[in-house]
Amino acid sequence: MQWGSASEFFAMGGYGLYVWTSFVATALCMVWEVLALWRRRAAACAEQRAALLGGTDETTA
Amino acid sequence: MSTDINWLKYSSPQAFYPLAGHLIPWFACVAVALMGVGLYMGFFVAPTDFQQGEAYRIIFVHVPAAWMSMFLYVVMAVWAGIGMGLNARLSFMMAQAIAPTGAMFTFLALLTGAMWGKPTWGAWWVWDARLTSELILLFQYAGVMLLRTSIDDVRRADRASAVFALVGVVNVPIIYFSVQWWNTLHQGASVSMATGSKMASTMLTAMLLMTVAFWLYSIAVILARVRCVMIERESSPVWNDEKPAVIQETVEAR
Numbered sequence: 001m002q003w004g005s006a007s008e009f010f011a012m013g014g015y016g017l018y019v020w021t022s023f024v025a026t027a028l029c030m031v032w033e034v035l036a037l038w039r040r041r042a043a044a045c046a047e048q049r050a051a052l053l054g055g056t057d058e059t060t061a
Numbered sequence: 062m063s064t065d066i067n068w069l070k071y072s073s074p075q076a077f078y079p080l081a082g083h084l085i086p087w088f089a090c091v092a093v094a095l096m097g098v099g100l101y102m103g104f105f106v107a108p109t110d111f112q113q114g115e116a117y118r119i120i121f122v123h124v125p126a127a128w129m130s131m132f133l134y135v136v137m138a139v140w141a142g143i144g145m146g147l148n149a150r151l152s153f154m155m156a157q158a159i160a161p162t163g164a165m166f167t168f169l170a171l172l173t174g175a176m177w178g179k180p181t182w183g184a185w186w187v188w189d190a191r192l193t194s195e196l197i198l199l200f201q202y203a204g205v206m207l208l209r210t211s212i213d214d215v216r217r218a219d220r221a222s223a224v225f226a227l228v229g230v231v232n233v234p235i236i237y238f239s240v241q242w243w244n245t246l247h248q249g250a251s252v253s254m255a256t257g258s259k260m261a262s263t264m265l266t267a268m269l270l271m272t273v274a275f276w277l278y279s280i281a282v283i284l285a286r287v288r289c290v291m292i293e294r295e296s297s298p299v300w301n302d303e304k305p306a307v308i309q310e311t312v313e314a315r
Contacts, residue, residue: 013115044292
């Protein structure tokens with residue numbers, strides 16, 4: 001291991017800003033994608049249920 | 062050993078939907094585990110690069126994201142082609158489900174590339190062949206998605222975006238070989254099928270672990286998205302896998 005302390009680790013030899021921006025941005029994109037899919041699924045399921053139960057079924061062609 | 066599983070039946074959305082539902086947790090769990098190991102290797106085991114210092118660690122997200130951006134485009138184009146050839150609904154749905162994840166990885170490849178370029182080259186962006194062709198790939202993903210949303214008729218939207226995706230696939234080899242064909246600021250391949258790797262083995266292991274993790278993550282989110290697409294496009298009692306009996310009874314009672 002090459003890190004003497006936690007602050008050395010976060011400094012990344014002076015490149016901390018670039019390294020951590022890259023990793024945090026990637027993590028945020030992935031988390032956002034999963035959450036967006038969660039919401040999309042909930043919305044689609046709700047619409048499907050409403051169509052099935054409501055009688056005005058526009059989704060079946 | 063011969064198995065009697067009729068794989069063709071999974072070309073129907075109604076059969077693929079529950080299969081995808083069972084597969085998603087497995088892909089997601091292995092992806093998270095490999096990402097954990099990959100990050101540990103990348104930050105604590107892999108040594109400091111003698112030329113680039115610690116900035117090189119960006120490659121542990123940059124290279125997997127860039128590879129996925131190209132790979133997913135090819136997979137999307139293949140599904141689009143199968144959809145065109147066989148007029149298969151599931152193929153078009155898969156192509157539709159891949160585009161947003163591919164676009165996200167293309168964006169991340171460009172962003173993390175800029176984060177690497179600034180300290181290493183002294184510029185966030187240069188109009189070199191590798192960077193420019195990757196930017197064009199982002200526009201292609203955007204084009205595929207915009208074309209779909211701009212056409213109301215689903216089957217016409219499928220075909221239009223499939224043609225767009227198929228024509229654009231020529232850009233993928235251009236991106237891949239750009240560092241050989243042109244004199245680019247972007248460095249050449251450090252990992253190649255022909256000559257092997259020029260990196261320290263722990264660096265390579267960390268990068269490959271992250272690549273496999275990104276790949277499994279992509280499969281998980283694409284399967285989750287294709288399930289959403291199926292619900293949005295078609296009506297079927299199969300979709301209600303939470304409480305099928307309750308819904309079925311209510312429908313039958315009416």
